[in-house]
Amino acid sequence: MSQAGYVAVDWGSSSFRLWLVDRAGRIVGERRSQEGMVMAVKSGFASVLRSHLDALGAANEWPVVICGMAGARQGLVEAGYVDTPAHLASIVECAVSVPGQSRDIRILPGIAQRDARAPDVMRGEETQLLGALGRDAAGEAIICLPGTHSKWVTVREGTVEGFTTFMTGELFGVIARETILSHAVTGADEAEEMEAFGSAVVAAFETPALAANLLFQVRSRQLLYGGKPSSARETISGTLIGLELAAALPGKMPGNGVTLVASGKLRTLYEAAFKTLAVVVRSIDAEDAVRRGLSTAAEAIWKI
Amino acid sequence: MSQAGYVAVDWGSSSFRLWLVDRAGRIVGERRSQEGMVMAVKSGFASVLRSHLDALGAANEWPVVICGMAGARQGLVEAGYVDTPAHLASIVECAVSVPGQSRDIRILPGIAQRDARAPDVMRGEETQLLGALGRDAAGEAIICLPGTHSKWVTVREGTVEGFTTFMTGELFGVIARETILSHAVTGADEAEEMEAFGSAVVAAFETPALAANLLFQVRSRQLLYGGKPSSARETISGTLIGLELAAALPGKMPGNGVTLVASGKLRTLYEAAFKTLAVVVRSIDAEDAVRRGLSTAAEAIWKI
Numbered sequence: 224m225s226q227a228g229y230v231a232v233d234w235g236s237s238s239f240r241l242w243l244v245d246r247a248g249r250i251v252g253e254r255r256s257q258e259g260m261v262m263a264v265k266s267g268f269a270s271v272l273r274s275h276l277d278a279l280g281a282a283n284e285w286p287v288v289i290c291g292m293a294g295a296r297q298g299l300v301e302a303g304y305v306d307t308p309a310h311l312a313s314i315v316e317c318a319v320s321v322p323g324q325s326r327d328i329r330i331l332p333g334i335a336q337r338d339a340r341a342p343d344v345m346r347g348e349e350t351q352l353l354g355a356l357g358r359d360a361a362g363e364a365i366i367c368l369p370g371t372h373s374k375w376v377t378v379r380e381g382t383v384e385g386f387t388t389f390m391t392g393e394l395f396g397v398i399a400r401e402t403i404l405s406h407a408v409t410g411a412d413e414a415e416e417m418e419a420f421g422s423a424v425v426a427a428f429e430t431p432a433l434a435a436n437l438l439f440q441v442r443s444r445q446l447l448y449g450g451k452p453s454s455a456r457e458t459i460s461g462t463l464i465g466l467e468l469a470a471a472l473p474g475k476m477p478g479n480g481v482t483l484v485a486s487g488k489l490r491t492l493y494e495a496a497f498k499t500l501a502v503v504v505r506s507i508d509a510e511d512a513v514r515r516g517l518s519t520a521a522e523a524i525w526k527i
Numbered sequence: 528m529s530q531a532g533y534v535a536v537d538w539g540s541s542s543f544r545l546w547l548v549d550r551a552g553r554i555v556g557e558r559r560s561q562e563g564m565v566m567a568v569k570s571g572f573a574s575v576l577r578s579h580l581d582a583l584g585a586a587n588e589w590p591v592v593i594c595g596m597a598g599a600r601q602g603l604v605e606a607g608y609v610d611t612p613a614h615l616a617s618i619v620e621c622a623v624s625v626p627g628q629s630r631d632i633r634i635l636p637g638i639a640q641r642d643a644r645a646p647d648v649m650r651g652e653e654t655q656l657l658g659a660l661g662r663d664a665a666g667e668a669i670i671c672l673p674g675t676h677s678k679w680v681t682v683r684e685g686t687v688e689g690f691t692t693f694m695t696g697e698l699f700g701v702i703a704r705e706t707i708l709s710h711a712v713t714g715a716d717e718a719e720e721m722e723a724f725g726s727a728v729v730a731a732f733e734t735p736a737l738a739a740n741l742l743f744q745v746r747s748r749q750l751l752y753g754g755k756p757s758s759a760r761e762t763i764s765g766t767l768i769g770l771e772l773a774a775a776l777p778g779k780m781p782g783n784g785v786t787l788v789a790s791g792k793l794r795t796l797y798e799a800a801f802k803t804l805a806v807v808v809r810s811i812d813a814e815d816a817v818r819r820g821l822s823t824a825a826e827a828i829w830k831i
Contacts, residue, residue, distance in 0.1 A: 304751075335751055342747040372743060388747070389739040390706065397701040402694065403676075432735035432774035435693040435767065439676060443646040443692070447608075447639055463739065470736035 229527055230281055231517035234291035235259045235347060241275050242514060246527060252279040260292035268299040286327035288521045290350035294330040304335035304344060309383045312358045314349050315523045331520060334383055343388050348374045354516030355484050355507045365473060366482045369489045375471040389467040399459055404441050419454030421499045423461025428500060431469040437462045464496050472502065480504050484512050533831055534585055535821035538595035539563045539651060545579050546818060550831060556583040564596035572603040590631035592825045595651035598634040608639035608648060613687045616662045618653050619824045635824055638687055647692050652678045658820030659788050659811045669777060670786045673793045679775040693771040703763055708745050723758030725803045727765025732804060735773040741766045768800050776806065788813050
């Protein structure tokens with residue numbers, strides 16, 4: 224019996240997204256929740272997945288393709304890593320079946336850079352890359368995928384040559400929430416915010432070693448110049464993004480600039496940072512990219 | 528009635544230390560607690576101080592000299608800041624009396640750097656500087672005072688010319704405790720730990736812009752090379768200290784090197800970092816320094 228469609232799942236550390244996709248590629252059902260790995264480790268990956276499939280009444284013959292943390296060691300089944308240099312097509316070829324399930328479930332592996340001087344891993348972003356660039360991408364691309372753990376990836380002729388992860392998003396979270404600067408984090412008006420953000424990007428980009436001082440200046444400025452804690456949140460964010468860009472922007476930029484794979488606020492901030500530094504950027508929506516990547520995998524695996 | 532002695536208090540953000548010092552300079556009583564500013568704001572600075580004085584049975588005619596957060600806006604009474612360039616003697620001259628108390632209580636002010644491009648503040652460290660260098664320090668000194676908020680200070684002929692704060696200690700705390708790296712933080716043997724620390728210092732010192740990646744490598748290395756989470760804590764610490772040193776170490780070092788004012792584990796780590804980078808350092812115990820600074824102030828104020 225041939226499938227009439229399939230289920231695509233993006234399973235992050237802190238979020239879960241599921242789509243039912245019919246044979247024509249149309250989304251006919253969708254689920255979103257906070258049941259990322261952190262929660263799923265406790266409640267069980269298999270039962271989280273089943274509950275969402277049941278909620279949508281997904282036909283049992285529809286197979287499931289998953290990317291992200293469901294393939295981690297603590298996940299549904301370990302899907303390992305493809306090592307760099309990793310052709311994007313190999314992600315699909317190395318998909319792992321989940322045993323003992325009533326339906327066909329495949330998990331896409333991550334990518335590992337087994338370089339003792341610069342070890343690195345990704346899990347989920349490889350599927351965004353596949354969706355953003357396609358299986359047979361020509362030429363060279365520098366891709367920036369911002370997030371909790373931002374990735375900067377070099378892809379040449381469809382092969383991931385190398386990548387670098389920065390803890391930018393996670394550092395922002397703990398600094399804005401857990402340090403003395405948390406008292407300073409309140410809103411200003413949007414124009415002020417973006418100006419503060421841009422200044423912070425430039426300051427950290429120009430003198431990255433000062434990062435831990437530039438952060439403290441959020442507090443010093445408030446103590447000495449008083450008044451409203453203007454744009455503290457954007458200053459912290461700009462400092463950390465400027466620090467990331469100081470290391471990640473290649474000395475020699477490819478002609479097509481940087482490909483940014485992001486959504487929402489992160490997309491706005493990174494686009495603003497690139498503009499401030501006069502870097503050419505083209506943007507691809509991150510959710511579109513992961514869905515397209517999962518579709519590419521489903522089509523290759525099941526000839527849907 | 529002349530005083531037979533005085534009380535010295537070092538009131539930090541998270542700690543409280545009090546000494547009774549007799550006319551001959553001997554410590555005749557001591558109290559330590561976690562009632563730093565964070566706790567004292569809730570229970571009341573005056574009652575915290577009173578409880579410790581009562582516990583030691585401190586004579587009512589003994590006056591009290593305090594440095595640190597008791598002089599903050601939320602403290603016992605605001606003691607303001609002396610602006611840079613700030614002669615160390617001016618800290619004593621600008622001590623503020625606490626009104627409405629049964630005994631003579633003076634709080635030493637902090638130092639502010641009112642430079643819109645590099646605003647900075649210290650409160651407590653000025654007293655350590657006074658104790659470490661004396662009121663009439665000759666020549667130039669670069670002083671490093673590591674901690675929650677590490678300070679690097681340039682003093683010339685007894686005058687604080689400028690300083691820079693790095694959030695190194697606070698960043699270490701939140702990263703080791705609140706991020707994904709917290710899972711990796713467990714002990715290794717001490718030789719391994721110090722080797723990991725030294726490597727991390729050098730890596731961040733050489734390429735400070737990579738700091739947020741060097742931190743993530745703690746996790747990548749563990750995922751890819753498995754085994755024990757060797758020395759993760761020291762790698763985080765070394766990365767943040769290396770980042771600080773990349774900005775703080777002056778291009779032209781004074782002949783006497785860096786003066787380190789630190790105690791315990793921090794002293795061990797910073798001494799190791801300086802050794803790794805072949806920087807000449809002389810160490811002064813931080814607690815000795817603050818006590819000596821408070822004594823210098825008491826002697827000047829009350830001619831004890």
